Amino acid sequence: AQKITQTQPGMFVQEKEAVTLDCTYDTSDQSYGLFWYKQPSSGEMIFLIYQGSYDEQNATEGRYSLNFQKARKSANLVISASQLGDSAMYFCAMRRGNQGGKLIFGQGTELSVKP
């Protein structure tokens, strides 16, 4: 069975510093996709970044990068130069295969950025 684990219920980071949010996953599939979503206090779910299991390079999107370690089955999100607006819940998610389909979500990490 597939599973996503986020072990940090809450994290604090100083503004302008970098922060890493942990995500480990469990799957026996060879082909899968890993996602990070942000949920601010307003409630919407915002897609941040995607990593395919066959992608050799770590994904990057602006200040977001995904530290993908396939052997360790981890897909940590790194946010560089944190901003106050980064304060939110962050969810790691996984999808089977390389096509669209349901996402399985982790428990989430609440990130608070301090001024």
Next chain:
Amino acid sequence: DTAVSQTPKYLVTQMGNDKSIKCEQNLGHDTMYWYKQDSKKFLKIMFSYNNKELIINETVPNRFSPKSPDKAHLNLHINSLELGDSAVYFCASSFPGGSATGELFFGEGSRLTVL
């Protein structure tokens, strides 16, 4: 233009009532989903439709009945509401097989409170 829109955004009702949440997407996606986010922020898939056909039906009480009149709409009807149904319900859509990432696009959520 809102990509995935849900109505209503807030719903407060008494136990035992029946209520519906509507969802529409204008992204041209083939697949739509209902996710439930509980009080601990955990997101879990309930249903998925691909081109009006039910393809995923997780272990959800049969008081919940999704309906997809066309591929742009997915509604959720809930009968005999219970206290435990209080949650935020997210509609989402994706384009399986045609998108490099296949990420889900979420609506803003519908917060259901059962008293």
